[in-house]
Amino acid sequence: MRFDPSTFDLHSPEAYANHGFPWDAWDWLRREAPMFWYERDDIEPFWVVTRHADVKEISGRPDLFINGGPRLRVTRRGEPELLRGGLDSFGQARGWDPLEAPDMTFMDDPRHRQVRRASSWAFTQGCMRGMAAHFETLAQTFAEEFVAAAEARGTVDFVAECACKLPLAATGQLIGLAPDDWRQILTWSHAILGEVEPEHMHPGETVAEAAERNMNDFRAYLEDLIHVHRQPGGGPSPFINRLVNAKVDGEPMNDQQLNGYLFLLIGAGNDTTRNAVAGGVEALLSHPEELEKLVDDPSLLESAADEILRWTSPVISFLRTATDDYTMHGTTIRKGETVGVFYPAANRDETVFEAPYRFDITRRPNDYLSFGFGAHFCLGTNLARAELRASLKSLVPILPRMELMPGATRIAHAHVSGYATLPVRLRG
Numbered sequence: 406m407r408f409d410p411s412t413f414d415l416h417s418p419e420a421y422a423n424h425g426f427p428w429d430a431w432d433w434l435r436r437e438a439p440m441f442w443y444e445r446d447d448i449e450p451f452w453v454v455t456r457h458a459d460v461k462e463i464s465g466r467p468d469l470f471i472n473g474g475p476r477l478r479v480t481r482r483g484e485p486e487l488l489r490g491g492l493d494s495f496g497q498a499r500g501w502d503p504l505e506a507p508d509m510t511f512m513d514d515p516r517h518r519q520v521r522r523a524s525s526w527a528f529t530q531g532c533m534r535g536m537a538a539h540f541e542t543l544a545q546t547f548a549e550e551f552v553a554a555a556e557a558r559g560t561v562d563f564v565a566e567c568a569c570k571l572p573l574a575a576t577g578q579l580i581g582l583a584p585d586d587w588r589q590i591l592t593w594s595h596a597i598l599g600e601v602e603p604e605h606m607h608p609g610e611t612v613a614e615a616a617e618r619n620m621n622d623f624r625a626y627l628e629d630l631i632h633v634h635r636q637p638g639g640g641p642s643p644f645i646n647r648l649v650n651a652k653v654d655g656e657p658m659n660d661q662q663l664n665g666y667l668f669l670l671i672g673a674g675n676d677t678t679r680n681a682v683a684g685g686v687e688a689l690l691s692h693p694e695e696l697e698k699l700v701d702d703p704s705l706l707e708s709a710a711d712e713i714l715r716w717t718s719p720v721i722s723f724l725r726t727a728t729d730d731y732t733m734h735g736t737t738i739r740k741g742e743t744v745g746v747f748y749p750a751a752n753r754d755e756t757v758f759e760a761p762y763r764f765d766i767t768r769r770p771n772d773y774l775s776f777g778f779g780a781h782f783c784l785g786t787n788l789a790r791a792e793l794r795a796s797l798k799s800l801v802p803i804l805p806r807m808e809l810m811p812g813a814t815r816i817a818h819a820h821v822s823g824y825a826t827l828p829v830r831l832r833g
């Protein structure tokens with residue numbers, strides 16, 4: 406195929422909403438231009454990295470390719486990185502430090518390692534094994550609620566009726582939030598993406614104003630939680646008690662740092678895992694032979710969850726900043742330039758995955774990079790995998806009578822991708 410490298414679009418939210426992942430562009434880039442300088446009128450330029458080995462090489466050198474530079478995500482020209490645009494009105498009102506990194510994703514070692522360690526103990530495989538039964542109970546409840554909604558109403562949106570529920574509940578369970586708070590957090594979490602449903606807007610408010618109000622409410626909720634757990638004797642959540650007492654550079658974290666920390670933990674695993682669950686259901690329903698294998702053999706749950714993570718790749722890319730000149734494939738990345746690693750592209754690398762465009766729930770090995778690689782490797786990997794397994798377990802008995810209906814829509818976002826809505830119905 407003739408491909409025009411000057412026009413393909415890796416950055417506009419609308420392109421992801423209207424066309425999904427740009428597989429043709431990524432295939433061409435992996436084959437013909439493993440280091441590609443992506444320059445478009447409206448965005449800050451960066452090097453695009455699409456090969457599996459190269460994504461690992463860049464991510465595996467956090468000394469040379471740092472997170473603490475000007476950009477972590479693709480940004481419009483002249484605009485600051487999403488969360489680096491200064492303080493929101495909540496932070497301004499409290500006199501927070503505008504130069505403080507919002508959370509660990511913006512940090513580099515040695516500080517990054519210390520901050521990450523303050524919670525990494527809670528995300529180990531052992532901790533997840535201990536929580537698996539809780540997740541399965543929650544997933545079962547949500548699956549039953551979904552069946553009741555579909556039986557009562559016919560076609561329903563799988564994202565709203567099912568996929569969005571477990572990620573918040575599971576994170577809430579792990580952090581120790583009251584179950585009543587989960588639904589409220591769901592509304593706030595939409596606001597993080599700049600979306601507010603009409604029923605959550607006040608009269609006369611614009612969407613941006615409503616999003617800001619919701620964000621401030623979420624920040625205030627976190628502030629209260631931190632305050633309660635700072636009291637002598639602590640609060641009800643063992644996790645937050647430990648977090649407020651954790652030391653970074655010998656000091657406990659301040660309000661701003663703790664607020665950013667909890668904000669990240671609650672936000673990072675929310676839409677990502679929801680997209681994997683919804684995308685996984687779509688993939689299984691579109692590949693009935695794979696679904697049949699899973700129904701016949703529940704021991705495939707684990708490899709199916711992993712293949713769904715490879716297939717859906719909910720995070721599109723992260724950017725790094727070069728601290729020195731570095732040459733790859735004969736091309737030199739100059740000190741100060743931005744480099745973007747594209748996880749879905751790496752997950753279709755034919756030198757690593759046999760028949761990468763085949764959805765194969767028995768795929769082993771499956772060295773997918775959906776959770777990134779290296780120092781910033783997703784902290785919630787074990788949690789997300791446990792949630793996905795629990796969701797699949799609860800849905801497998803239902804999936805054979807579920808069918809996809811027309812009208813699915815995708816999220817308009819250039820950093821996290823997946824279904825915004827997935828209409829389905831149950832037969833018979």
Ligand code: HEM
Nearest residue numbers: 509510673674677678720776777778781782783784785789
């Ligand atoms: C399917 C679900 C998920 C996907 C695809 C995903 C993907 C990612 C990716 C690609 C990164 C950056 C990795 C890198 O820079 O090398 C990341 C970082 C992170 N993720 Fe996830 N994630 C998911 C679920 C979760 C969950 C459930 C949590 C729960 C708390 C979470 C918390 C985090 C945190 C805290 C970081 C920052 C780690 C650091 O900077 O050291 N993620 N995730």
